[in-house]
Amino acid sequence: MAADEIQHLTRAFSGLGGLGVDESAMVSALGKWRKQPEKLSGFRKSFNGFFKEHGVIERCEEEYMLHLAAEFSRFKNLMVLWAMHPWERDARMAHHVLHQAHPAAIVVEIACTRPAEELLGARKAYQALFHHSLEEDVAYHARDKPYCSVSSQPLSHLVLHVSDNGVVAVVELLLIPGGCCHVVQLLVGLVSAYRYEGPRVNEEVARAEAKALGAAVKSAAGATAKLVENDEVVRILSTRSKPHLVETFKYYKEIHGRHIEEDLGHEETLREAALCLATPAKYFSQVMGAALSDGAGHHAKEALTRVAVTRSDVDMDGIRAAYHEQFGGKLDDAIAGKAHGYYRDALLSLVAGK
């Protein structure tokens, strides 16, 4: 009995890799274990991640306390994100492009899955909040990120000053980025786009561009050059309308026998852009799947909140269907199995069908 209670409380505190905390389980433990300190002591002794033997007591692990703070905040973050105006929400998420470890995918998602007017709204909100344009910050800050493949070393210059009495002083070290980052150019193109939203597609052009994409894939396959360095690939993905791209990818499959995302496989940003533009439901179901898998990293898990909040009113039905096709089970079940407490309930409310 006691062992069960201890395991129950361990899971409530987000042990065993869950998401969020089980608030009601914690509260009921408070009640059940009143005047039974030996139960609480047993809990501390058995929860090795949270507590560690330290002389006569079991003390808290600093790292776990940080982890707990994050897990307790999941519900709060979800509610705040949900309450925000969608434009502010997108602007704040995009602003994360400035941060070192954040994946480019967030920027790609915002640029490629929002309708043209919503992306414009997000860009306006970005200016109001951060006093720079979105493309300005993407162009400037994405240069030194891990996903940017700078092909040559930056130039660095020591600027020397010789004063009147002949003293030479190093005044500044000027780092001038060298080489070029094609991923950044792609990202700037994606966030700057104002795509045509109508259904009209020029079939000839779509077919020709499917051929051009195939040729680019073929020439990149042998060489060391990457696909993202191909001007035509970047042009097509960052300027063509979404219906046009859907047609183009359809022709691609007809002509080359494979889905384009298979051929873009190893170039993450390109693949994400293609998926987001043509098949957003499939893209988001993959993101959910990654978030719910064992061993998912911090950013992968964050995506769960982001996708649930931003897609709940847009295409959640499609995402559930795509998830089922891709992973077999139901998305609701996967979430219920992994998440706890209010966070789980909130996710399920956003994700569930009518």
Next chain:
Amino acid sequence: MATLTVPSAVPAVADDSEQLRKAFQGWGTNEALIISILAHRDAAQRRAIRRAYADTYGEELLRSLTDEISGDFERAVILWTLDPAERDAVLVNEVYRKWHPGSRVLVEIACTRGPAQLFAVRQAYHERFKRSLEEDIAAHATGDFRKLLVPLVSAYRYEGPEVNTRMAHSEAKILHEKIQHKAYADDEIIRILTTRSTAQLLATFNNYNNEFGHPINKDLKADPKDEFLATLRAIIRCFCCPDRYFEKVIRLAIAGMGTDENSLTRIITTRAEVDLKLIKEAYQKRNSVPLERAVAGDTSGDYERMLLALLGQE
């Protein structure tokens, strides 16, 4: 400082529309009447007239105009009558259909219209041509021009006055460094020119001048035949001193034998409601001749009368 003159007592929209209809009827066309109405109405008034005309006669005013008048006069009247955003969209589309990398139209539109107006041009382009502006430019421009022009027309620059002086200083240095190495199409040059706000760019160019003793454009004159360098210089001039930039375009359009009517019409119709007065002043200062006189000397007939009306001459 617009040159457009609108009468203090503007006739009712229905009256204007009726008068224009009369101008088309019968054998000839009353060009003088067309000019006396359209060349003296602002954008909102022209829009109202177009709507009233279409409602009353079941035909687009612009359609009637193209049927009745022709040549340079037609182009001037059509361009003038359009809404500013539509006008710019039409001008861009002209460039797209007759692609020439040295064309300055894209630079003018991207750099002298404010961010909100540039976006309105992109919206107007969607509605009129059922494609995005950047998609068409990207499909026709190649190489370095594509790298430069697509981000240039896609920018939605921050409009605030804040300037980061340290960044202006360091970006001036970056520009100088790249120019010294003749890396004119370098990513950093393109990044700075196509994303920074107007205020930030002006601070950067000032810094360049202070730091290196001469304006940045002086360092971009290595090869007089290089179209890419000319485009870079045009971008910088459009940000720094648009009226002097436009003065030069008009001056070159009028100077010498023959006239570049396309450019002349474009500048006059696109600036009459904006800063044509400043451009006139710049022209007078540079050439010691009023712009109206120069235009009259180089053009004739209804085309000349239309341009002079837009220049504010009675």
